Amino acid sequence: xxxxxxxxxxxxxxxxxxxxxxxxxxxxxxxxxxxxxxxxxxxxxxxxxxxxxxxxxxxxxxxxxxxxxxxxxxxxxxxxxxxxxxxxxxxxxxxxxxxxxxxxxxxxxxxxxxxxxxxxxxxxxxxxxxxxxxxxxxxxxxxxxxxxxxxxxxxxxxxxxxxxxxxxxxxxxxxxxxxxxxxxxxxxxxxxxxxxxxxxxxxxxxxxxxxxxxxxxxxxxxxxxxxxxxxxxxxxxxxxxxxxxxxxxxxxxxxxxxxxxxxxxxxxxxxxxxxxxxxxxxxxxxxxxxxxxxxxxxxxxxxxxxxxxxxxxxxxxxxxxxxxxxxxxxxxxxxxxxxxxxxxxxxxxxxxxxxxxxxxxxxxxxxxxxxxxxxxx
Amino acid sequence: xxxxxxxxxxxxxxxxxxxxxxxxxxxxxxxxxxxxxxxxxxxxxxxxxxxxxxxxxxxxxxxxxxxxxxxxxxxxxxxxxxxxxxxxxxxxxxxxxxxxxxxxxxxxxxxxxxxxxxxxxxxxxxxxxxxxxxxxxxxxxxxxxxxxxxxxxxxxxxxxxxxxxxxxxxxxxxxxxxxxxxxxxxxxxxxxxxxxxxxxxxxxxxxxxxxxxxxxxxxxxxxxxxxxxxxxxxxxxxxxxxxxxxxxxxxxxxxxxxxxxxxxxxxxxxxxxxxxxxxxxxxxxxxxxxxxxxxxxxxxxxxxxxxxxxxxxxxxxxxxxxxxxxxxxxxxxxxxxxxxxxxxxxxxxxxxxxxxxxxxxxxxxxxxxxxxxxxxxxxxxxxxxxxxxxxxxxxxxxxxxxxxxxxxxxxxxxxxxxxxxxxxxxxxxxxxxxxxxxxxxxxxxxxxxxxxxxxxxxxxxxxxxxxxxxxxxxxxxxxxxxxxxxxxxxxxxxxxxxxxxxxxxxxxxxxxxxxxxxxxxxxxxxxxxxxxxxxxxxxxxxxxxxxxxxxxxxxxxxxxxxxxx
Numbered sequence: 001x002x003x004x005x006x007x008x009x010x011x012x013x014x015x016x017x018x019x020x021x022x023x024x025x026x027x028x029x030x031x032x033x034x035x036x037x038x039x040x041x042x043x044x045x046x047x048x049x050x051x052x053x054x055x056x057x058x059x060x061x062x063x064x065x066x067x068x069x070x071x072x073x074x075x076x077x078x079x080x081x082x083x084x085x086x087x088x089x090x091x092x093x094x095x096x097x098x099x100x101x102x103x104x105x106x107x108x109x110x111x112x113x114x115x116x117x118x119x120x121x122x123x124x125x126x127x128x129x130x131x132x133x134x135x136x137x138x139x140x141x142x143x144x145x146x147x148x149x150x151x152x153x154x155x156x157x158x159x160x161x162x163x164x165x166x167x168x169x170x171x172x173x174x175x176x177x178x179x180x181x182x183x184x185x186x187x188x189x190x191x192x193x194x195x196x197x198x199x200x201x202x203x204x205x206x207x208x209x210x211x212x213x214x215x216x217x218x219x220x221x222x223x224x225x226x227x228x229x230x231x232x233x234x235x236x237x238x239x240x241x242x243x244x245x246x247x248x249x250x251x252x253x254x255x256x257x258x259x260x261x262x263x264x265x266x267x268x269x270x271x272x273x274x275x276x277x278x279x280x281x282x283x284x285x286x287x288x289x290x291x292x293x294x295x296x297x298x299x300x301x302x303x304x305x306x307x308x309x310x311x312x313x314x315x316x317x318x319x320x321x322x323x324x325x326x327x328x329x330x331x332x333x334x335x336x337x338x339x340x341x342x343x344x345x346x347x348x349x350x351x352x353x354x355x356x357x358x359x360x361x362x363x364x365x366x367x368x369x370x371x372x373x374x375x376x377x
Numbered sequence: 378x379x380x381x382x383x384x385x386x387x388x389x390x391x392x393x394x395x396x397x398x399x400x401x402x403x404x405x406x407x408x409x410x411x412x413x414x415x416x417x418x419x420x421x422x423x424x425x426x427x428x429x430x431x432x433x434x435x436x437x438x439x440x441x442x443x444x445x446x447x448x449x450x451x452x453x454x455x456x457x458x459x460x461x462x463x464x465x466x467x468x469x470x471x472x473x474x475x476x477x478x479x480x481x482x483x484x485x486x487x488x489x490x491x492x493x494x495x496x497x498x499x500x501x502x503x504x505x506x507x508x509x510x511x512x513x514x515x516x517x518x519x520x521x522x523x524x525x526x527x528x529x530x531x532x533x534x535x536x537x538x539x540x541x542x543x544x545x546x547x548x549x550x551x552x553x554x555x556x557x558x559x560x561x562x563x564x565x566x567x568x569x570x571x572x573x574x575x576x577x578x579x580x581x582x583x584x585x586x587x588x589x590x591x592x593x594x595x596x597x598x599x600x601x602x603x604x605x606x607x608x609x610x611x612x613x614x615x616x617x618x619x620x621x622x623x624x625x626x627x628x629x630x631x632x633x634x635x636x637x638x639x640x641x642x643x644x645x646x647x648x649x650x651x652x653x654x655x656x657x658x659x660x661x662x663x664x665x666x667x668x669x670x671x672x673x674x675x676x677x678x679x680x681x682x683x684x685x686x687x688x689x690x691x692x693x694x695x696x697x698x699x700x701x702x703x704x705x706x707x708x709x710x711x712x713x714x715x716x717x718x719x720x721x722x723x724x725x726x727x728x729x730x731x732x733x734x735x736x737x738x739x740x741x742x743x744x745x746x747x748x749x750x751x752x753x754x755x756x757x758x759x760x761x762x763x764x765x766x767x768x769x770x771x772x773x774x775x776x777x778x779x780x781x782x783x784x785x786x787x788x789x790x791x792x793x794x795x796x797x798x799x800x801x802x803x804x805x806x807x808x809x810x811x812x813x814x815x816x817x818x819x820x821x822x823x824x825x826x827x828x829x830x831x832x833x834x835x836x837x838x839x840x841x842x843x844x845x846x847x848x849x850x851x852x853x854x855x856x857x858x859x860x861x862x863x864x865x866x867x868x869x870x871x872x873x874x875x876x877x878x879x880x881x882x883x884x885x886x887x888x889x890x891x892x893x894x895x896x897x898x899x900x901x902x903x904x905x906x907x908x909x910x911x912x913x914x915x916x917x918x919x920x921x922x923x924x925x926x927x928x929x930x931x932x933x934x935x936x937x938x939x940x941x942x
Binding site for chain 2: 019020022023026027030031032035038039042100128131132135136137139140143
């Protein structure tokens with residue numbers, strides 16, 4: 001039975017008529033006395049209303065943010081330019097529309113004010129106040145266009161993202177691109193900027209973000225290039241140095257990468273990433289004992305770091321300390337007998353030990369290649 | 378026999394009845410509409426409720442309890458002298474007192490009541506409220522959501538046949554927002570949201586901590602007597618700030634007088650975090666009900682805490698207009714509950730009106746799902762009935778076995794909004810046997826039915842065997858079986874309740890004792906003399922004389938309170 005026959009009316013898009021029929025029948029299928037009948041009636045009513053609303057053409061105002069805020073001068077005109085609000089020509093609705101438009105403009109103006117000032121933007125307290133001071137309408141407007149806005153204006157500290165997410169539920173919104181920025185900490189620091197030093201921080205964080213994005217898309221050339229431009233604007237950000245160094249490492253520019261990792265370690269001698277990658281580069285350069293010391297340093301900070309353990313075994317083999325290497329491999333195999341990589345190490349060591357003559361350079365080289373592959377997978 | 382309406386509040390409770398086409402609030406034995414939701418035990422084990430008990434919060438904090446509604450549906454117990462009570466039993470004492478007031482006022486026996494509960498009350502909290510009714514000797518077939526009750530009172534109060542409105546209900550301990558649609562004798566609740574731990578009491582707490590921090594008295598708050606005295610001062614100060622821009626807060630401790638002026642602006646700063654918490658439910662209720670602020674005809678304030686200018690200002694700012702002022706926010710809920718009781722009886726004046734309500738929480742089941750990489754993710758929440766669905770409602774979902782040759786499926790029932798069941802509340806579980814098949818081959822149907830009282834029933838059917846299991850969800854931890862209720866009822870009957878006739882005198886004496894503790898030197902002396910005199914008169918048991926003297930004593934105490942002695 002279709003909804004219309006349950007409601008006892010002809011198909012219509014007049015919601016009032018549907019509602020009237022529903023209310024009339026409620027007395028027959030009263031929710032108190034006839035729950036089953038009521039549920040059937042309610043289902044028919046919901047379906048009919050949905051139908052009516054779909055056929056009555058109600059266009060939603062579409063708002064699209066074309067550009068990020070960084071590059072724009074800001075005033076109401078740009079807002080109008082940025083915000084593509086559908087304007088109805090219908091005379092009767094004009095005034096109402098204008099009012100709505102005013103509220104919209106106001107809401108966006110507040111949002112832009114909060115975003116465009118760099119130090120306001122990175123201050124979570126200011127965001128909390130900003131949200132608290134929005135009216136219900138303004139909040140709703142910003143809620144509706146939040147994915148569009150924050151997809152292009154996305155240079156915010158993690159704690160600000162968390163605050164925005166509490167208010168606007170962005171992380172569960174499918175139209176929002178940067179849910180991962182809310183979920184994980186990517187070391188895009190914001191607590192390093194000094195208000196007293198004149199610098200285009202807005203441009204800097206935008207460039208840094210481009211570098212970050214390129215790195216995640218495996219476009220290491222682009223991430224290196226953007227990092228270098230960014231460093232010229234602001235050079236005290238270890239997070240950016242890391243992106244640069246990692247990009248160089250990926251591109252095989254070991255000398256440059258080595259210099260940058262050493263720079264990072266001078267700032268923070270306990271930075272695990274830098275120690276690991278520097279260790280790997282030094283291995284490449286055949287300075288095995290220095291590499292070993294980098295890997296051992298990692299184990300001191302984080303005793304269960306698997307990458308560091310593998311680095312150590314690698315360095316030990318190259319230093320011909322097979323027994324120590326095998327001892328370590330056996331220990332790891334005891335704990336994770338299914339780990340392919342440790343099994344490969346074991347096979348290599350046994351191969352080397354089995355040959356009576358010292359390992360030919362070729363074999364060692366092949367082993368190194370194998371290990372390198374394992375390490376980088 | 379009429380059905381009465383009861384507003385069982387965190388701070389105050391009220392009772393009403395629909396008489397001759399109109400809902401009337403029934404006054405208590407002191408002649409007040411509001412009965413404080415406070416219980417106190419005397420040294421001889423007698424129990425007293427209401428205003429007298431409230432006075433004893435200051436003088437006998439160990440023997441007195443308030444705001445126990447906050448613990449409805451939990452296992453928490455309260456020790457008062459030789460007794461230990463649950464919040465259900467404490468509520469039952471209040472309900473008993475209200476029932477007695479109604480019986481005297483109406484001149485007939487009362488056996489049934491409609492009790493209002495916060496819209497955001499969970500299933501357990503609703504059950505607890507019903508049990509409190511049973512322990513008080515009241516049949517409670519129907520609970521009504523407080524904002525819904527308010528809107529019934531409002532809807533029938535105004536003449537418009539069609540309107541949409543938002544009810545902002547901030548009581549002593551709970552906060553609710555409801556969006557309603559009134560159309561041609563249909564009152565339709567479109568959406569509710571709220572916070573069960575936010576109310577006027579929290580504003581008092583903020584003031585209390587502000588005061589004690591200012592005078593470095595934080596550690597002294599461990600002293601229960603000092604704490605209750607300061608709490609009362611906080612409440613008075615908060616209320617005074619509803620009438621003027623500045624108010625004084627004073628408290629004696631160890632012979633020292635601490636006093637400070639507090640301004641409205643300061644109150645706003647102190648309570649800023651509470652105001653922030655008011656905002657989310659507002660947005661959520663509007664969003665869920667797909668009604669915009671433009672569609673709203675009115676914003677109705679309900680609950681004593683909305684008398685604070687701070688709260689009114691907040692609401693006005695949020696909506697860019699003034700909320701409705703002309704209904705008494707303390708009384709509107711009980712009026713609605715009384716009208717609803719009459720609707721339930723199908724009182725002829727109200728026969729035409731139909732009310733549909735919604736369920737406040739999403740109800741669902743724990744499932745295992747596979748993510749895009751084909752990995753199994755455990756502990757996911759699958760909603761079956763989504764929040765703000767009109768009730769009664771019934772929905773079914775088909776689920777499948779997860780492992781090869783699985784022989785049993787355990788359906789775990791959850792309530793909440795998180796996508797992980799670990800963040801939601803578990804209501805129960807049902808196990809059913811299925812024939813061993815490769816995974817995904819043995820289907821079961823899980824049907825959730827939410828009835829008009831907000832009680833959930835779950836039915837699980839194994840499709841291949843046709844086996845059916847059905848269960849009304851009762852959280853076994855804190856619900857009582859009918860037998861247990863019977864036993865506890867007998868026990869409670871053994872407890873002596875202070876005789877109602879004497880309650881007024883008891884109240885005056887308790888108030889006298891409280892004022893004695895709050896004042897110093899000469900005033901104290903005077904109060905002490907007056908109490909002694911009144912006690913002597915009571916002992917002579919001359920009713921005429923007692924009545925006359927009570928009036929004098931009451932006047933005297935009022936003057937003391939106003940610092941005129």
